[in-house]
Amino acid sequence: MFAEKIALNARKAISSFCYEECKAYCCRKGYLVLNGWEADLITDKMVDKHIQDGSIRKFGEDRYSFFLGLTDQPCPQLKDFKCRIHKNPKRPKACREFPVFVDEANKTVRLSHRCLAVKQGKFYAFESQWAKKGYNVIESSPLLDSEFYDKNVK
Numbered sequence: 001m002f003a004e005k006i007a008l009n010a011r012k013a014i015s016s017f018c019y020e021e022c023k024a025y026c027c028r029k030g031y032l033v034l035n036g037w038e039a040d041l042i043t044d045k046m047v048d049k050h051i052q053d054g055s056i057r058k059f060g061e062d063r064y065s066f067f068l069g070l071t072d073q074p075c076p077q078l079k080d081f082k083c084r085i086h087k088n089p090k091r092p093k094a095c096r097e098f099p100v101f102v103d104e105a106n107k108t109v110r111l112s113h114r115c116l117a118v119k120q121g122k123f124y125a126f127e128s129q130w131a132k133k134g135y136n137v138i139e140s141s142p143l144l145d146s147e148f149y150d151k152n153v154k
């Protein structure tokens with residue numbers, strides 16, 4: 001719980017950096033792993049259209065990959081570099097948690113290598129708070145990042 005509280009503060013601390021400097025890179029490029037409900041929410045129930053244009057692929061029971069930027073389109077919920085559903089507590093879990101993923105069972109905090117704030121060391125102060133609580137803080141490798149999302153889809 002401590003670690004998630006610190007993570008919440010860490011995510012909040014970069015919010016203006018996200019839209020002013022990074023320009024919401026993670027909502028424009030890369031991909032999200034979503035369940036069906038989340039896919040419906042962020043596509044405004046247009047999942048089939050996205051499957052047809054190749055930006056969404058279904059892989060397994062109630063699992064979807066949404067490739068952002070594949071058709072030169074960012075996430076449909078992005079407007080002026082801000083998320084239109086940011087205040088919706090039911091927005092995708094991956095979106096709520098990115099770029100900080102707390103794994104309580106293994107006392108590990110993972111930071112996504114894809115995040116500009118991570119690359120620029122903007123979580124440094126928070127890293128020491130997690131370390132003081134006994135958490136191992138690691139930055140993802142490009143190959144592991146998908147596992148973060150997979151774990152986060154319920």
Ligand code: SF4
Binds near residue numbers: 026
């Ligand atoms: S990539 Fe990182 S810094 Fe950029 S918008 Fe996403 S969370 Fe913010």
Ligand code: SF4
Binds near residue numbers: 042075078086092
């Ligand atoms: S739902 Fe919001 S946070 Fe998630 S990718 Fe879309 S714009 Fe970004």
